[in-house]
Amino acid sequence: MQKDTVFQTDEIQIFEFNQAIANVFDDMLLRSIPFYKEVIALSIEFLKHFIKELNAKGKECVVYDLGSSTGNFLFECERIFKLEGLRAKLIGIDNSSAMVQKARLKAKSLESNIEFLELDLKDITFQTKDTNFIISHYTLQFLSPAIRKDVVKKICLALSKDSIFLMGEKIKSNDLNLDSLLTKKYYEYKEKQGYSKAEIYRKKEALENILIPFSVEENETMLKEAGFRHVEILFKWLNFTLFLSTK
Numbered sequence: 001m002q003k004d005t006v007f008q009t010d011e012i013q014i015f016e017f018n019q020a021i022a023n024v025f026d027d028m029l030l031r032s033i034p035f036y037k038e039v040i041a042l043s044i045e046f047l048k049h050f051i052k053e054l055n056a057k058g059k060e061c062v063v064y065d066l067g068s069s070t071g072n073f074l075f076e077c078e079r080i081f082k083l084e085g086l087r088a089k090l091i092g093i094d095n096s097s098a099m100v101q102k103a104r105l106k107a108k109s110l111e112s113n114i115e116f117l118e119l120d121l122k123d124i125t126f127q128t129k130d131t132n133f134i135i136s137h138y139t140l141q142f143l144s145p146a147i148r149k150d151v152v153k154k155i156c157l158a159l160s161k162d163s164i165f166l167m168g169e170k171i172k173s174n175d176l177n178l179d180s181l182l183t184k185k186y187y188e189y190k191e192k193q194g195y196s197k198a199e200i201y202r203k204k205e206a207l208e209n210i211l212i213p214f215s216v217e218e219n220e221t222m223l224k225e226a227g228f229r230h231v232e233i234l235f236k237w238l239n240f241t242l243f244l245s246t247k
Contacts, residue, residue, distance in 0.1 A: 003027050004031060006028075007200075014210065015207045015210050017095075017096035022099050025069055035240075039168055039242050040072070043135060043166050048086065050132070050133065050164055051086045055087050061087065062132055063077065063091070064093060064134045067140075068092025075112065077090055092117065093116075094117075094119075095121065124154065132162065132163050133165075133166070136167045137168040152222055156227040165247075166245075168241070168243075169213065170240055171213050171241050186238050219231075223245045232245075
């Protein structure tokens with residue numbers, strides 16, 4: 001795994017999911033997103049529960065990972081599903097050609113059957129009317145608010161009755177003082193992961209107007225207005241939250 005040193009220099013001014021980011025993205029995820037492995041494991045546990053129910057009825061399942069990056073989540077799904085005899089088609093969607101290329105190379109080396117597609121989320125058309133599960137870990141936050149709401153509506157329409165949507169997002173607080181404190185504590189966390197104050201500042205500047213977080217309340221409103229009947233918070237640590245929505 002290549003170490004993330006992208007922001008040790010001033011060369012990158014705007015954050016882009018290009019080859020430089022793709023090369024270090026696995027390390028970036030682990031060091032930048034608190035409890036990333038635990039959130040991935042938790043998502044898989046909930047997927048397993050619903051997939052088992054559908055498989056028991058003789059139904060095969062489709063799992064879409066939106067913003068699949070280098071494919072880590074789906075590769076872990078595939079590994080665990082095989083161990084437990086679960087049947088599900090796994091499809092990764094990402095608009096970064098560098099990320100998709102890296103995921104496909106991993107799939108080839110692992111002899112994986114996961115399909116990785118290079119698509120923009122705003123243009124996505126789901127391949128089946130029986131889509132059961134859609135996952136989005138820290139991806140929708142990079143879409144503009146208007147497009148984000150349209151994509152979430154499209155997700156809800158694509159899901160079948162016995163479906164769930166798992167959405168991990170970086171969030172903001174509606175209380176400005178508390179939001180500042182959450183951010184401060186998050187930066188302290190990143191320093192403990194080996195990032196310097198300069199790296200943290202440069203990445204913050206690079207993400208300005210690129211990553212636009214909603215509050216918990218705004219995310220819940222967006223999900224319910226899209227057509228989800230229930231929204232549950234499965235995990236929250238400072239300004240990182242995992243939502244489960246049911247149709």
